[in-house]
Amino acid sequence: MSHARITKAAVLQYTARGTQDETLPIVEALVTGAAKAGAEIICLPECANFLAANKPSLRKHAEDEADSRSLALLTNLARKHHIIVSAGSLMMAADPNNPEDNRAANRSFLITQDGEIAARYDKIHMFDADVGDGKSYRESDHFRPGTNMVDVQTSKAHFGLSICYDVRFAGLYRKLAQQGAEVITIPAAFTRPSGQAHWHVLQRARAIETGCFVLASAQIGAHDDGRETYGHSLIVNPWGEVLADAGTMEEGFVTAVLDLDEVVIARQRIRNLQHAPNYS
Secondary structure, three states: OOOOOEEEEEEEEEOOOOOHHHHHHHHHHHHHHHHHOOOOEEEOOOOOOOOOOOHHHHHHHOEOHHHOHHHHHHHHHHHHHOOEEEOOOEEEOOOOOOOOOOOEEEEEEEEOOOOOEEEEEEOOOOOEEOOOOOOOEEHHHHEOOOOOOOEEEOOOOEEEEOOHHHHHOHHHHHHHHHOOOOEEEOOEOOEHHHHHHHHHHHHHHHHHHHOOEEEEOEEEEEOOOOOEEEOOOEEEOOOOOEEEEOOOOOOEEEEEEEEOHHHHHHHHHOOHHHOOOOOO
16 A cells, blocks of 8 residues: 555454464464555454463473564564554563563563564553353463553554553553554453443543544353453444454454554643543
């Protein structure tokens, strides 16, 4: 596309298996397909490389960044197809400088067209919840939370990074937008009960509040740990309109054209990011 402020994005949707050996062939096929469909920005869901059955399995399969097969595949695909890849989140091994902490990192990567890592973001908000599906989710037992907000300027757009449960903390997104973010990635593995109740309204709200495009790539289906995820990967524009919805597609992607001038227009219409109320 010739206009510098217009780009095409794709959000993937699939069911991550319990190991990357099972999952990475799906990822490669979908990224390749989306690139061939003309997408210049391609987003993967949370737990993009695998969704472990239990904590021992997570510990066994979590990767070190330096020799990560998942990250190597995605950087190679970005370079091969000259695309920006949001790695959603990959399951990374615990901090080698803190061997007593055996929790993994739930880490998002933004990869540029030359295969370089432009940004890393560790999920800040841990999903410790009981959503009514018979499972008790305690991410803080398995993952070490991040502490830093991350945004990055690329040749296509200014990105703000987040992951799944972060979507319920609006203050993070307001700050990302005030830092200049135009496109916010919200990769997810949303449970079916909470997804049915909250998924669309939360994604649209974050877009509306920030005047940003939201790219929300999602897991779908039954996973090895017993959870069932909701799907409905979304692309939402800065006015809160859903441009693409993958629905209950079991494996695939949807695309939409992003005109980044719409970010400017939305923020001119409603200037809430410029207002700083002082509540007491």
